[in-house]
Amino acid sequence: MLDTGFTSGWLAINSQDLEAIEWPIVIPKIEMQTARGLKYFDLYEGKVIVAGKEFIIPVHIGEQLPDILLGSLWLDIMQLVVNKPKGILTLEVVEADY
Template identity: 95%
Template structure:
């Protein structure tokens, strides 16, 4: 289980680890974006340079809040709630934040009680 925090504008922030191709891990802050319904993780292309993940599919067209955008799909390794996952990662331009997609909610339980300051994600199903 990981505890998150609430942003000033209602964002749901969680700390996750990205695993670089050489095995090194580093923590990043990600926003759970329930509007990102077709993916697990989205990052800016500049962030990808240091990670060295392998591209799977280039130039996928996706509908975003800003309209149609193109993303490259990479195979990435992340650690969320203490468990390691190999997932497809959408990489695009001008993404101001790292986004956790709502597909995480297929395997994780989200508990939100804003008045009490409770925000957690817990793995309930893993392959």
């Protein structure tokens, strides 16, 4: 889910989803303001592939996240195109210098 309110991050996932991924922890217990109040997240170094390109990004790991959240920082390097009549949402990499 693209969360445009998640302005200070790239990706947030539930801690139970982290078990299958061997990403190194960078900073434990960061306090962040969320729609549900102040919550604590651990920050990991994640490697993700988007549109065939590999990115090393900080990933926020928290409890009780029902969805994987894409933060609005992706919009700094991607173009978001919405075609509502056709029900198509597209993210395209336009700047890959990250």
